[in-house]
Amino acid sequence: MREIIFYKTASGKSPVIEFIDTLSPRQAQKVVWVLKLVEELDNIPAQYLKKMVNTDDLWEVRVNAGQNIFRFLGFCDGQNLIILTHAFQKKTQKTPRQAIKIAEERKRDYFRRKKR
Helix, strand or coil: EEEEECCCCCCCHHHHHHHHHHHHHHHHHHHHHHHHHHHHHHCCCCEEEEEEECCCCCCCEEEEECCCCEEEEEEECCCCCCEEEEEEECCCCCCCCHHHHHHHHHHHHHHHHHHH
16 A cells, blocks of 8 residues: 655645645535545556656646546656645646756655655
């Protein structure tokens, strides 16, 4: 079984939780449902979790809620821990390069602070 945690900045804020707080109750419920699938299933369908190509080992949790598409970017710390660093509403076919940059920077920050 996996565990998902949300990245926190040095000041203690969680950008992913702040994003989820902006969603409607129905959208948030779907996000929670997909996150539980990712934690509990041994083999997760690619429609919910997919490794991103041309990134620093990032993964994306994929949530479709009605007409809305949400992406949660993160990385693995060990075998069973997923840290989600960035979330956004997807409006184009390709994941925005800026979103990937943010997720990669937060990954570096996570491991930098973890070493201390």
